[in-house]
Amino acid sequence: MSLVVPEIRRSWVAGINPLAKLVVALLVGVTLVLSIDIVSAGIVVAVIVVLLPFCGLSARQLAVRTSPIVVSAVFAGIATALYGVDAGAVLLRIGPITVTEGSVALAVAILLRVLAVGVPAVLLFATTDPTDLADALAQLAKLPARFVLGALAALRLVGLLLDDWEALSLARRARGVADRGRIRRFLVQAGTLLVFAVRRGGKLATAMEARGFGGSVRRSWARVSVLRTRDIGFMAVGALVVAVAVAAAVVLGTWRWVL
Amino acid sequence: MSGAARITARGWGWRHGDRPRPAVSGLDLDVAPGERLLLLGASGAGKSTLLAGLAGVLGDAQDGDRAGELLVDGMVPEAARGRVGLVLQDPDGQTVLARVGDEVAFGCENLGVPRDEIWRRVGEALEAVGLDVPFDHPTSELSGGQKQRLAIASVLAMRPGLLLLDEPTANLDPDGVAEVHDAVERLVAARETTLVVVEHRVQTWLDLADRVVVLEPGGGVRADGPPTSLLRERGAELAASGIWVPGHHPVVDRIPAAEEAPALLVGEALAVGRRRFGERAPRTAASGIEVTVRSARTTAVVGPNGAGKSTLGLTLAGLLTPVGGRVVATQTLAGPLGDAPVRWRSRELLTRIGTVFQDPEHQFLRGTVRDELEVGPRALRRGEADVASVRDELATRLRLGALLEANPFTLSGGEKRRLSVASVLATAPRVIVADEPTFGQDALTWAELVRLLGELVASGTALVAITHDQELVDALADDRLVLGPARQGVGG
Numbered sequence: 231m232s233l234v235v236p237e238i239r240r241s242w243v244a245g246i247n248p249l250a251k252l253v254v255a256l257l258v259g260v261t262l263v264l265s266i267d268i269v270s271a272g273i274v275v276a277v278i279v280v281l282l283p284f285c286g287l288s289a290r291q292l293a294v295r296t297s298p299i300v301v302s303a304v305f306a307g308i309a310t311a312l313y314g315v316d317a318g319a320v321l322l323r324i325g326p327i328t329v330t331e332g333s334v335a336l337a338v339a340i341l342l343r344v345l346a347v348g349v350p351a352v353l354l355f356a357t358t359d360p361t362d363l364a365d366a367l368a369q370l371a372k373l374p375a376r377f378v379l380g381a382l383a384a385l386r387l388v389g390l391l392l393d394d395w396e397a398l399s400l401a402r403r404a405r406g407v408a409d410r411g412r413i414r415r416f417l418v419q420a421g422t423l424l425v426f427a428v429r430r431g432g433k434l435a436t437a438m439e440a441r442g443f444g445g446s447v448r449r450s451w452a453r454v455s456v457l458r459t460r461d462i463g464f465m466a467v468g469a470l471v472v473a474v475a476v477a478a479a480v481v482l483g484t485w486r487w488v489l
Numbered sequence: 490m491s492g493a494a495r496i497t498a499r500g501w502g503w504r505h506g507d508r509p510r511p512a513v514s515g516l517d518l519d520v521a522p523g524e525r526l527l528l529l530g531a532s533g534a535g536k537s538t539l540l541a542g543l544a545g546v547l548g549d550a551q552d553g554d555r556a557g558e559l560l561v562d563g564m565v566p567e568a569a570r571g572r573v574g575l576v577l578q579d580p581d582g583q584t585v586l587a588r589v590g591d592e593v594a595f596g597c598e599n600l601g602v603p604r605d606e607i608w609r610r611v612g613e614a615l616e617a618v619g620l621d622v623p624f625d626h627p628t629s630e631l632s633g634g635q636k637q638r639l640a641i642a643s644v645l646a647m648r649p650g651l652l653l654l655d656e657p658t659a660n661l662d663p664d665g666v667a668e669v670h671d672a673v674e675r676l677v678a679a680r681e682t683t684l685v686v687v688e689h690r691v692q693t694w695l696d697l698a699d700r701v702v703v704l705e706p707g708g709g710v711r712a713d714g715p716p717t718s719l720l721r722e723r724g725a726e727l728a729a730s731g732i733w734v735p736g737h738h739p740v741v742d743r744i745p746a747a748e749e750a751p752a753l754l755v756g757e758a759l760a761v762g763r764r765r766f767g768e769r770a771p772r773t774a775a776s777g778i779e780v781t782v783r784s785a786r787t788t789a790v791v792g793p794n795g796a797g798k799s800t801l802g803l804t805l806a807g808l809l810t811p812v813g814g815r816v817v818a819t820q821t822l823a824g825p826l827g828d829a830p831v832r833w834r835s836r837e838l839l840t841r842i843g844t845v846f847q848d849p850e851h852q853f854l855r856g857t858v859r860d861e862l863e864v865g866p867r868a869l870r871r872g873e874a875d876v877a878s879v880r881d882e883l884a885t886r887l888r889l890g891a892l893l894e895a896n897p898f899t900l901s902g903g904e905k906r907r908l909s910v911a912s913v914l915a916t917a918p919r920v921i922v923a924d925e926p927t928f929g930q931d932a933l934t935w936a937e938l939v940r941l942l943g944e945l946v947a948s949g950t951a952l953v954a955i956t957h958d959q960e961l962v963d964a965l966a967d968d969r970l971v972l973g974p975a976r977q978g979v980g981g
Contacts (some may be wrong), residue, residue: 361587383585389629390581392766394851400808401852404844406868406916408835425898426850430582437583440544440575441643442599447570452594452607 241286244357249366250461251358254468255350261472262346267484268335271342273475278349285357295356299348307341360385365455375449383438387430394426395419493522493683494572494650496543500557502708503538503547512538514556514708520700522650523680527694527716528687530704531730532901532931536687539704540653542566543685544575561651571600574644578656578929580636589615589631590624592639596647607646614642618672633794634665638672645676652676654686658693659929662794662957666693673697689931690733691720703727731931738960739936744947746967747785753822753920753951754782754805754830754842760813761797761804773812774800775972782920784821787942787952787965792972794957799847799924801972802955806844806922807831822919836868843918847925847955849909853897858889858908861897865916883911887941903934910938914945921945922953927961939964 238244243251262271282292310333317332364382367373398419402408408415438444479485502514513535520526530536541547542559545566561569574596577583586592593614597607611624618638622631631639637657644652654673658666674697677684686694691701701719705711712723720727720734728737760776774797782788782805790798803809805816807830817828822841826833830842846852855861862880871879884890887907892900897908906926913921926942927935943965946952954965962969 359587361591379585386584386587396763396766397846397848397851400803401844401846402854403808403835404806404838404842404846405852405854405912406836406839406865407854433577433579433582434585436541436546437575437577438585438595439546440573441585441596441647442570443595445570445599447599447601450598450601450603450607452591452598452604452611454604 238357238359239286241357242284243281243353244286245460246464247366247370247455247457247461248354248358248363249370249455250457250464251354252363252366253465255354257468257472258350259347261476262343264488265476265479265485266336266339266343266488267479267486268339268342269482269484270475270479271339271346273478274346274471275342275349277471278346278353281353285353287356291356295352296349299345299352303341303344303348306344307337310340311337361453362455365451365453369451369455370457376444379438379443383434384431387427387434390430391423391427394430395423398422492650493524493681494562494569495522496520496651496683496685497560497563498558501542501559502554502556503535503542504554505538506551506553511535511554511556511708513542513704516557516559516704516709518702518710520683520685522683525677525684525697525699526686527691527698527701528685528704529691529701529727529732530711531706531732532903534704534706536704537655540575540655540685540687543651543653544573545570546575571596571647572649573651573653574641574647574649575653576637576640576644576655576657578659580633580640580660583640584628584636587628588624589620589622589626589628589639592628593643593646596643600647610646610648614646615639617645617676618642619668619675632665633661634668637661637665637669641669641672641676649682651683651685654684654688656688656929657686658688658690663959664793670694670697689731689929692733692735695720695735703732728932731933733932737932739932739939741936741939741943741964743964744943746787747947747949750783750785750951751821752781752783752819754780755817755819756780756801756805756814757817758814759801759804759811759816761800761809762812763800763803763809771812776813778814778970778972780805780970781968782951782953783968784919784951785946785949786967787946787954788968788970789962789966790953790955790970790972791957791962793974796972796974798955798972801970802922802924802953803844804831805953806842806920807833807838808844839865839869839916839918841918842920842922843913843916845909845913845921845923845926847928849905850898852909852912853905856896857893858884858895858897858900859893861908861912862889862915864912869916879915883915887911888937903930906930906934906938910941918950920951920953922955924955925958926954927956927958935960 258274262274311329312327314333314336316328316330319331320328321331321334322329360382364378368375368378402415496518498516498518501516502511504511528536543561543566547553559566561573566573584592585595590611593611594607597610618641620635620638620642628639658669661669670693676682688694695716698716701714701716702710703712712719724734724737728734756778759778760773762771762773764771778801780788790801792798804811810831816830818830826837853861854864859880862883863876866876866879884893889908889911892904897905900908926938939961942952954961956962
């Protein structure tokens with residue numbers, strides 16, 4: 231399988247209804263952007279770390295998938311340490327830049343927060359088959375089938391477009407124009423890919439329409455998407471973790487509204 | 490409603506919104522339930538448009554103008570969704586979902602078929618086309634023939650009374666063609682489905698069809714009758730319009746191969762493959778290949794879909810790095826450059842190795858045919874006079890003169906292919922690697938291309954033709970390289 235249609239290994243987390251995972255990921259994300267503090271984010275990150283072994287991802291997969299989040303978290307942290315609001319003792323001074331106890335605390339809070347918001351989203355997609363997510367969104371969240379299945383079909387096009395991109399790149403070398411103007415060439419090639427995308431999309435839409443998609447009949451679903459006890463439990467535990475994290479931060483007095 | 494469907498057309502016509510002339514006009518046609526119709530016509534005669542009309546996917550007044558009447562079981566096709574199943578040419582372009590079972594279920598879901606009934610139908614449909622894979626098998630891992638059988642199963646599960654096949658085997662190797670033919674044969678055996686097939690290559694469907702209808706470009710029906718007598722009486726006439734009529738296939742005289750031809754490219758213990766997006770290591774497509782490409786000779790690379798033919802072509806052409814072994818350019822070809830073509834600069838390839846891509850559209854770079862023909866000479870910094878003379882000579886030779894201001898993407902299939910060849914010839918490379926150059930071409934364009942390639946080889950060019958077109962091999966090949974099924978390359 232390709233990057234676009236990732237192979238989902240069987241695991242405890244993979245077995246949970248995608249909608250339940252989505253709800254928890256959203257709940258964590260929305261709650262944690264409300265405050266910048268170490269305690270609430272720290273608790274969520276700790277729970278995520280406990281959850282990792284149940285995701286069925288190898289260490290390498292985990293490292294690759296979460297690397298963008300980890301890298302941006304670290305950079306956000308460093309930037310905050312250097313430029314964040316200063317408070318407390320000065321730890322380091324380089325010209326106009328000062329690193330203080332206050333800015334370091336803020337940096338750690340930011341770093342944990344980016345991880346706490348980003349990693350669940352990565353895990354959601356790493357443990358969820360896109361088809362199952364579409365089923366859940368259409369059947370349980372009652373999003374319009376036209377929209378959900380259109381998006382799902384578009385995902386398949388991405389694989390074809392990657393092949394197109396490779397062929398376009400090779401063709402440019404073969405045609406003698408690949409030696410110079412790398413940036414311009416990239417932009418023009420991206421434009422050509424867009425043409426391919428529109429045409430492939432049109433063809434696929436025709437094929438879907440020919441098979442009755444978008445007709446007036448009420449659609450049935452070959453695959454059932456239901457919320458089982460386990461899914462409800464997962465959401466409840468997720469909500470509980472978020473609540474505990476917020477409560478702990480408030481009780482310990484670290485909660486700080488960003489608004 | 491069940492059983493085979495009836496087709497009625499009365500003065501039917503359709504003009505695509507962006508075209509000045511109608512694709513089909515004044516069509517009168519009656520097809521009885523259970524009939525098996527082979528629909529023929531020259532390129533641009535409106536065969537695909539008729540199928541799209543029957544499938545109800547031409548669109549509304551915004552997309553084009555409709556005339557007359559086209560009915561399936563007395564209803565407009567748009568109202569008969571599910572009664573009509575359409576299978577298109579491109580196996581990749583019509584797969585909607587990631588898993589085989591879901592793909593077959595998709596049409597049934599759209600028709601609101603109850604869940605239990607859907608899965609019963611999925612099993613039956615896959616069995617009917619002989620596709621023996623688990624329901625959760627990834628659709629992306631199927632061969633071309635399997636994908637087309639999946640497409641047929643997908644419409645079959647909707648229990649259509651009318652099955653429309655639009656060049657369903659054009660992209661397939663001979664095994665794939667046979668698979669699809671046999672699957673269709675089983676389906677229509679009981680005459681509970683009306684069948685309309687469009688195909689350039691008549692031979693494939695001749696044994697199944699009980700009626701041939703030839704569309705006249707511009708409007709109406711040119712010929713209509715039982716296959717045997719119709720092809721006997723009017724075979725030559727149909728062949729002259731580009732249809733592949735058995736017994737009338739184009740013949741191109743062979744030019745004898747040159748002896749003592751110098752080697753230009755040598756593949757030594759070659760393994761080829763490519764790295765897919767997001768993967769660390771390339772996947773080997775074929776290995777253990779020994780090949781010598783000589784001046785004034787044609788090397789045909791043959792083998793089933795997925796054997797690594799295209800990957801080998803791109804590797805020999807200096808576009809992909811070998812996974813193992815080496816591609817060595819001899820002194821004759823390389824001149825002052827190093828012996829590994831993949832290390833040459835893009836511009837240095839132009840006069841040495843030219844590549845004709847499988848899909849001509851991938852290699853188009855400019856907005857007009859004129860500019861397209863000038864790309865290579867300009868990259869070589871030839872003078873204006875040179876550029877113009879090369880362009881005009883090629884435009885004449887490949888009958889593109891009237892199209893110089895046209896956008897390459899708007900050309901017909903045959904014109905695109907001729908342009909893609911012409912733009913490679915513009916820099917006179919000593920080696921030409923052509924990937925399925927005759928793919929999907931009508932008989933006229935085919936003969937033209939084969940004659941041109943033959944002349945090039947006779948004048949000293951080395952040709953590597955990657956193909957599963959046996960007639961091309963027969964007409965041109967001096968040396969053959971047979972690649973086995975996936976991962977087992979055999980030198981030869």
